Amino acid sequence: MQISAKKQINIGKVQIDSIVSLSPLAGVTDYVLRKLIREYSKTCLLVTEMISSEALVQKPDTNITYTDKEEAPISFQIEGHKPELMAKSAKILEKKASIIDINMGCPINKIVKGQDGCSLMKNPQLARDIVIAVKETVNIPVTCKFRLGWSQDSKNFIEFAQIMQEAGADAVTVHARTRSQLYSGAADWNELSKLSGELDIPYFANGDIINPQKALECLEISKADGISIGRASMGDLSLLYRIEKYLNEDILIPEPDLSEKISMIKKHLDAEIEFRGEETGIKFFRKFYPCYIKNIRGGADYRHRLVTELNYNNIINILKEILHNGQE
Ligand SMILES: Cc1cc2nc3c(=O)[nH]c(=O)nc-3n(C[C@H](O)[C@H](O)[C@H](O)COP(=O)(O)O)c2cc1C
Structure with missing residues (x-):
């Protein structure tokens, strides 16, 4: 190169x-x-x-x-x-x-x-x-x-x-x-x-x-x-x-894997909540899920659940489920 x-x-x-x-x-x-x-x-x-x-x-x-x-x-x-x-x-x-x-x-x-x-x-x-x-x-x-x-x-x-x-x-x-x-x-x-x-x-x-x-x-x-x-x-x-x-x-760092992406989502979501307050932060963040979570098994269903969820703990549980299923 x-x-x-x-x-x-x-x-x-x-x-x-x-x-x-x-x-x-x-x-x-x-x-x-x-x-x-x-x-x-x-x-x-x-x-x-x-x-x-x-x-x-x-x-x-x-x-x-x-x-x-x-x-x-x-x-x-x-x-x-x-x-x-x-x-x-x-x-x-x-x-x-x-x-x-x-x-x-x-x-x-x-x-x-x-x-x-x-x-x-x-x-x-x-x-x-x-x-x-x-x-x-x-x-x-x-x-x-x-x-x-x-x-x-x-x-x-x-x-x-x-x-x-x-x-x-x-x-x-x-x-x-x-x-x-x-x-x-x-x-x-x-x-x-x-x-x-x-x-x-x-x-x-x-x-x-x-x-x-x-x-x-x-x-x-x-x-x-x-x-x-x-x-x-x-x-x-x-x-x-x-x-x-x-x-x-000339160092090619690979794209973050699923586990890294889930950590990024959590960090990004938490920071938006801190900046905007819980409800606004959660709603604001919805546009980012499809960008972070692409090409995974059951992706459409997960994305739908995430963009309609308002409860923070439920969001975290969905993210854990995605990680668990993705690593099976
Ligand atoms: C959601 C969205 C918001 C954008 N907002 C702006 C903006 O505020 N100012 C601007 O100059 N371009 C804006 N753009 C255009 C982008 O800066 C960029 O020119 C375009 O997305 C092409 O680059 P990309 O393929 O790397 O995304 C926006 C594009 C998108 C998709």
Whole structure:
């Protein structure tokens, strides 16, 4: 295997001692998940879920912005389309953040029906004004995350990345799908390689990186400076660490086995309960069971029982049953 030559990335004045970053996932990459990922990887770039600039300016002190010093380096992602509000919200977050990231890729209707998220790719002038306003307001690096374009026949990511760079962006992350694709089809890492040589700032490749080998493949194909890992981090707290080990030291740590996954679930669930309270924590955690528990005998039945259970002790008993049956 050819080991990745790069082990760090400079994003503006911030040096990240890793080329692996977490993707922002709304309702997923909260303080709890980030902290648990940080227990494994001391160096990866953590990223918050998107934070609405409008909501933040109205109510600056919310759970969604909670962090602590051990999380650094951490990027806070903001979402919106009004340069003034985006700048204000970046200012609110500046003390907590190592980097401010701007969401220009979210495809969901609720977001793009205004001018937010990926619809900014149809309005590069406005996207540019947002970056300029945020850069003028904060003293930390600013990055942008977007897609290949709005649709197959309007892939403008190269020109768009260059405009963001000119406006002052210190790095970009590109999800290798268009808005029209949503999450369908395969991420086109090859397409991302067209960015190589076109930018002076680093670019991160994103989409469908699910294990260490795919991380290396994506880096080789996309020629990116770094990679960003989203959904696959939901069922394995050690994934970013395992990817770093493989890229930096050629050490392939196997995927956690069932017993390790059950321990991860328990730790993750307990931490969500501590952070959110028992009932909210248990309900919040439901989305994670299918990610942790895949490909096991009777999986559908177990998942159904777990996502409908509200009693903590019963959940623990189901987890014990899964482990017991899985090890028979
Ligand atoms: C549940 C969910 C929530 C997401 N939330 C965000 C978000 O808040 N901000 C953002 O830029 N992208 C968001 N994304 C997109 C991811 O960051 C990422 O670009 C996409 O999932 C592709 O990467 P992956 O294949 O590694 O998951 C979200 C995706 C999912 C599935």
